[in-house]
Amino acid sequence: MVDKSAPDATRRSERARRAIYAAALELVGETGYRKTTIEAIAARAGVGKQTIYRWWPSKADVLLEAFLDLGEQAARLPGHESRGIPDTGDLAADLKSVLRATVDELFDPRFEMPYRALAAEGVVNEKLGREFVGKLLEPQLQLYVRRLRAAQDTGAVRPDLDPRIALELFVSPLAQRWLQYTGPISYDYTDTLVDYALHGLAPR
Amino acid sequence: MVDKSAPDATRRSERARRAIYAAALELVGETGYRKTTIEAIAARAGVGKQTIYRWWPSKADVLLEAFLDLGEQAARLPGHESRGIPDTGDLAADLKSVLRATVDELFDPRFEMPYRALAAEGVVNEKLGREFVGKLLEPQLQLYVRRLRAAQDTGAVRPDLDPRIALELFVSPLAQRWLQYTGPISYDYTDTLVDYALHGLAPR
Numbered sequence: 001m002v003d004k005s006a007p008d009a010t011r012r013s014e015r016a017r018r019a020i021y022a023a024a025l026e027l028v029g030e031t032g033y034r035k036t037t038i039e040a041i042a043a044r045a046g047v048g049k050q051t052i053y054r055w056w057p058s059k060a061d062v063l064l065e066a067f068l069d070l071g072e073q074a075a076r077l078p079g080h081e082s083r084g085i086p087d088t089g090d091l092a093a094d095l096k097s098v099l100r101a102t103v104d105e106l107f108d109p110r111f112e113m114p115y116r117a118l119a120a121e122g123v124v125n126e127k128l129g130r131e132f133v134g135k136l137l138e139p140q141l142q143l144y145v146r147r148l149r150a151a152q153d154t155g156a157v158r159p160d161l162d163p164r165i166a167l168e169l170f171v172s173p174l175a176q177r178w179l180q181y182t183g184p185i186s187y188d189y190t191d192t193l194v195d196y197a198l199h200g201l202a203p204r
Numbered sequence: 205m206v207d208k209s210a211p212d213a214t215r216r217s218e219r220a221r222r223a224i225y226a227a228a229l230e231l232v233g234e235t236g237y238r239k240t241t242i243e244a245i246a247a248r249a250g251v252g253k254q255t256i257y258r259w260w261p262s263k264a265d266v267l268l269e270a271f272l273d274l275g276e277q278a279a280r281l282p283g284h285e286s287r288g289i290p291d292t293g294d295l296a297a298d299l300k301s302v303l304r305a306t307v308d309e310l311f312d313p314r315f316e317m318p319y320r321a322l323a324a325e326g327v328v329n330e331k332l333g334r335e336f337v338g339k340l341l342e343p344q345l346q347l348y349v350r351r352l353r354a355a356q357d358t359g360a361v362r363p364d365l366d367p368r369i370a371l372e373l374f375v376s377p378l379a380q381r382w383l384q385y386t387g388p389i390s391y392d393y394t395d396t397l398v399d400y401a402l403h404g405l406a407p408r
Contacts, residue, residue: 123324129385172380173372200404
């Protein structure tokens with residue numbers, strides 16, 4: 001909510017910023033990253049293009065901030081009170097619950113097509129890909145790193161593992177199925193990934 | 205090699221087919237999937253566009269066959285005598301050797317940019333994505349399924365696991381690092397994935 005006591009100019013800016021984010025996400029989802037222009041975002045948001053250039057140096061910056069804002073909005077929804085990964089002491093249960101929430105987000109219509117457009121451009125545009133990962137994806141992966149480190153402290157994960165690699169055993173399969181349509185996605189599937197990763201493929 | 209006793213027309217067709225594959229891969233790597241046209245492929249290959257339309261119904265079909273052909277050429281190089289995954293009886297060693305060869309292929313300049321262009325289009329074009337996976341990627345993943353089933357028979361992998369999901373624990377992390385630039389790729393990294401996947405993150 002905008003503070004009702006804010007000066008009119010601040011309220012107007014906040015409204016313009018929201019309109020620009022919404023327009024940028026809609027357009028990139030509809031036409032792809034390359035065809036989305038600052039001019040088109042400005043037209044759809046009902047602002048002058050100078051307003052956009054005053055706040056952001058490039059199209060990539062508008063879009064990255066629009067995604068960050070979408071993530072922050074999602075984090076404020078019921079069930080997402082915390083941006084972290086829960087630590088109930090049951091690592092498998094905690095990872096499964098976060099991956100189930102990720103499945104829901106990946107198929108959220110506000111999110112899916114814009115995120116696909118940005119991810120696709122990142123595959124062929126290394127600079128954008130690295131920026132996208134550094135600002136949007138890596139901060140989320142670091143939440144898993146912290147949870148796995150806590151599990152190493154309690155003995156639930158082997159102390160010699162690199163948690164940044166370990167998390168990929170359950171995160172990357174979901175990412176690949178979603179990005180490349182390599183297989184169906186369900187809660188059952190992500191639960192299975194967690195079990196396989198924790199217990200390993202070799203018999204115990 | 206073309207059979208030297210083949211009639212001239214067959215030799216000419218084979219030469220045209222190779223030129224078309226090469227042109228299609230170069231163009232898609234240079235300009236992306238959407239900007240690559242049958243006309244441009246024909247011009248670069250030095251053939252009429254009707255020659256292309258006679259053999260393939262669409263741009264997607266030319267490209268998918270060009271990739272299949274590239275894969276078959278790679279399979280004939282030294283070190284790739286077999287299209288399967290070796291079965292020396294040491295599952296970890298076999299998986300590590302195949303993943304190391306995959307790392308080499310992912311950074312092969314003939315392969316990297318065209319493959320990125322096709323993968324990027326597949327992220328935002330579900331129909332092409334599914335065709336790409338069904339014809340190019342899934343047949344390779346099925347080689348891992350067979351190797352993991354053999355390992356289940358000898359007791360090296362737990363019998364209750366679904367091998368189609370299990371393989372993703374070491375294949376998908378490499379795919380995601382390559383597609384999204386989420387981290388460095390090395391033999392050490394892929395070896396580590398195999399060890400973590402086989403032994404699991406939880407202490408034994």
